[in-house]
Amino acid sequence: MGCNLAIAGVTGAVGQEFLKILEEREFAFDSLKMLASSRSKGKRIEFKGKSYVVEELTARSFEKIDIALFSAGGARSKEFAPAAVKSGAVVVDNSSAFRMDPEVPLVIPEINPEKIKENKGIIANPNCSTIVGIVPVWPLHKANAVKRMVVSTYQAASGAGQSAMVELEEQSREILSGKEPVCKAFPYQIAFNIFSHNSALGPNGYNEEEMKMVKETQKIFDCPEIAITCTCIRIPVFRAHCESINLEFTASITADEVRDLLSTAPGVSVLDDREHNRFPMPIDATGKDNIFVGRVRQDESVADNRGINIWVAGDQLRKGAALNAVQIAERLL
Amino acid sequence: MGCNLAIAGVTGAVGQEFLKILEEREFAFDSLKMLASSRSKGKRIEFKGKSYVVEELTARSFEKIDIALFSAGGARSKEFAPAAVKSGAVVVDNSSAFRMDPEVPLVIPEINPEKIKENKGIIANPNCSTIVGIVPVWPLHKANAVKRMVVSTYQAASGAGQSAMVELEEQSREILSGKEPVCKAFPYQIAFNIFSHNSALGPNGYNEEEMKMVKETQKIFDCPEIAITCTCIRIPVFRAHCESINLEFTASITADEVRDLLSTAPGVSVLDDREHNRFPMPIDATGKDNIFVGRVRQDESVADNRGINIWVAGDQLRKGAALNAVQIAERLL
Numbered sequence: 111m112g113c114n115l116a117i118a119g120v121t122g123a124v125g126q127e128f129l130k131i132l133e134e135r136e137f138a139f140d141s142l143k144m145l146a147s148s149r150s151k152g153k154r155i156e157f158k159g160k161s162y163v164v165e166e167l168t169a170r171s172f173e174k175i176d177i178a179l180f181s182a183g184g185a186r187s188k189e190f191a192p193a194a195v196k197s198g199a200v201v202v203d204n205s206s207a208f209r210m211d212p213e214v215p216l217v218i219p220e221i222n223p224e225k226i227k228e229n230k231g232i233i234a235n236p237n238c239s240t241i242v243g244i245v246p247v248w249p250l251h252k253a254n255a256v257k258r259m260v261v262s263t264y265q266a267a268s269g270a271g272q273s274a275m276v277e278l279e280e281q282s283r284e285i286l287s288g289k290e291p292v293c294k295a296f297p298y299q300i301a302f303n304i305f306s307h308n309s310a311l312g313p314n315g316y317n318e319e320e321m322k323m324v325k326e327t328q329k330i331f332d333c334p335e336i337a338i339t340c341t342c343i344r345i346p347v348f349r350a351h352c353e354s355i356n357l358e359f360t361a362s363i364t365a366d367e368v369r370d371l372l373s374t375a376p377g378v379s380v381l382d383d384r385e386h387n388r389f390p391m392p393i394d395a396t397g398k399d400n401i402f403v404g405r406v407r408q409d410e411s412v413a414d415n416r417g418i419n420i421w422v423a424g425d426q427l428r429k430g431a432a433l434n435a436v437q438i439a440e441r442l443l
Numbered sequence: 444m445g446c447n448l449a450i451a452g453v454t455g456a457v458g459q460e461f462l463k464i465l466e467e468r469e470f471a472f473d474s475l476k477m478l479a480s481s482r483s484k485g486k487r488i489e490f491k492g493k494s495y496v497v498e499e500l501t502a503r504s505f506e507k508i509d510i511a512l513f514s515a516g517g518a519r520s521k522e523f524a525p526a527a528v529k530s531g532a533v534v535v536d537n538s539s540a541f542r543m544d545p546e547v548p549l550v551i552p553e554i555n556p557e558k559i560k561e562n563k564g565i566i567a568n569p570n571c572s573t574i575v576g577i578v579p580v581w582p583l584h585k586a587n588a589v590k591r592m593v594v595s596t597y598q599a600a601s602g603a604g605q606s607a608m609v610e611l612e613e614q615s616r617e618i619l620s621g622k623e624p625v626c627k628a629f630p631y632q633i634a635f636n637i638f639s640h641n642s643a644l645g646p647n648g649y650n651e652e653e654m655k656m657v658k659e660t661q662k663i664f665d666c667p668e669i670a671i672t673c674t675c676i677r678i679p680v681f682r683a684h685c686e687s688i689n690l691e692f693t694a695s696i697t698a699d700e701v702r703d704l705l706s707t708a709p710g711v712s713v714l715d716d717r718e719h720n721r722f723p724m725p726i727d728a729t730g731k732d733n734i735f736v737g738r739v740r741q742d743e744s745v746a747d748n749r750g751i752n753i754w755v756a757g758d759q760l761r762k763g764a765a766l767n768a769v770q771i772a773e774r775l776l
Contacts, residue, residue, distance in 0.1 A: 262595035264637055315717055317720070337743075339745075341687040345597070346680075352676070384644050
């Protein structure tokens with residue numbers, strides 16, 4: 111049983127990762143349509159020994175398509191996802207366009223796969239830093255409800271797309287050869303520097319990336335009362351996000367209990383080797399499916415042993431984006 | 444009124460910064476002795492138009508010395524600081540050797556300058572990440588006692604010395620030219636990667652860097668009850684540390700009140716431009732004396748408006764080490 115598949119935004123960083131993951135996971139399809147903006151129209155992409163011609167993404171692109179994986183930006187999702195649904199496709203959308211729509215399931219298959227079947231044509235893929243952070247928090251929350259999370263992120267360039275990864279490389283070369291770094295993809299220097307996430311700030315001073323972590327987690331956990339505060343930072347790393355996560359639980363919990371819960375959690379790899387001071391790094395997570403977790407410690411600043419610190423690393427392009435969407439598509443079939 | 448000054452560890456990253464800062468601040472001295480390990484003995488260093496010969500640091504190095512600035516590592520401080528004191532010098536020690544000694548004042552001049560005069564020959568300079576983090580927290584704590592701090596650090600290579608800064612540069616070149624990066628100064632790849640601080644881990648799973656933040660802050664604030672939890676991370680930046688700091692206060696406080704308190708705080712520069720999404724970055728703080736603070740936000744996850752998030756950046760070699768020590772020396776005179 112295959113399906114007619116379309117990828118909107120196939121030439122982008124996430125689009126390219128879709129192809130890698132579809133191949134690795136031997137995703138069964140009858141036909142595959144590669145879609146992108148008019149800029150990339152006519153470009154050829156080799157996939158599984160076959161040459162595909164990139165077509166322009168339009169409202170008429172989705173005839174006979176069963177599943178459309180969208181990663182072409184929020185504006186294009188808003189414009190073309192309804193047309194895809196009208197044509198009979200189910201859209202798995204990687205943008206933020208529909209995530210907070212109460213009619214649209216927001217899904218991480220390790221957490222709320224049951225929401226997939228409630229879709230009315232669109233299923234939203236959560237934001238990358240949300241996915242990377244909460245895949246390991248979920249099994250803990252199920253065992254002992256999390257009351258409050260304080261999150262600080264260390265986010266890779268890939269979250270801003272292919273051009274941002276190229277910019278990190280180019281700026282690094284420029285600085286190492288004594289030149290002034292040129293900023294195009296990012297507003298500020300990313301090589302040998304870090305900056306507060308460059309998404310728009312709301313009236314409360316939090317940027318969109320930070321508010322996504324708060325609102326998306328509450329929706330995915332189906333737990334509007336979970337209190338979350340977040341600080342999102344861009345760092346000079348290519349494609350894996352890390353997060354420092356401080357958790358306050360309802361009841362007491364030990365670091366050993368947390369490690370035990372994580373050791374059997376789907377999508378999670380525990381890397382918590384205190385003896386060798388060996389914990390998750392971006393280069394561990396790069397190209398890997400699982401979220402790596404380590405630095406599991408009792409937070410002694412919380413009373414009654416209800417506090418835990420963890421440190422996570424996950425590939426932003428894989429589980430943070432393309433893999434999660436493909437996992438949703440697999441469950442749709 | 445000058446003094447006879449000695450610098451132990453003059454060839455290191457902090458030692459070199461001592462010289463820059465002494466020159467910039469026109470620190471008045473009658474004589475200057477440059478000391479380092481036997482490896483650097485005989486090396487010549489130009490300073491303010493004069494050529495100095497580096498002498499080997501020994502127990503006999505401190506005759507007629509009034510003030511000795513030490514940054515030669517904890518082992519050398521333990522070995523030679525007592526000899527310097529015996530010779531009549533006051534030691535300002537940048538290592539961790541004496542910081543938690545109840546007989547030794549641990550001083551940040553913006554916070555507890557009154558402790559300087561209580562010295563019995565040694566004054567300890569706090570750890571870099573402690574200084575960078577708590578200079579801006581102190582004016583807030585004085586106004587409204589901080590009950591709990593959750594800190595995640597983004598620490599530059601310079602904290603591990605000159606060789607670590609060189610390693611960041613060399614590994615970056617290696618990776619950009621497709622070579623395998625060589626790790627010497629750090630146990631793990633630092634270029635385009637981040638890792639948990641490589642100091643020794645205690646039985647509670649926290650590394651020394653993290654426990655310094657806890658214990659040193661409690662001592663400097665003279666507030667053993669302040670609850671602190673910390674996660675220390677090394678990032679590929681040359682010489683300025685950043686920290687994401689979540690604060691819980693005793694009473695309610697607004698982001699505007701915090702900004703007002705910070706705007707007149709000594710050693711602090713507020714850079715909190717929400718309109719232009721412009722907040723402190725390592726390249727802002729590099730080479731600067733002040734700690735930069737921004738991203739001042741109400742933490743809506745804490746009840747009764749008692750929560751605040753801030754983001755800080757400070758030059759690890761300057762205020763985090765050499766400048767703080769020179770400021771102590773200035774007050775000794």
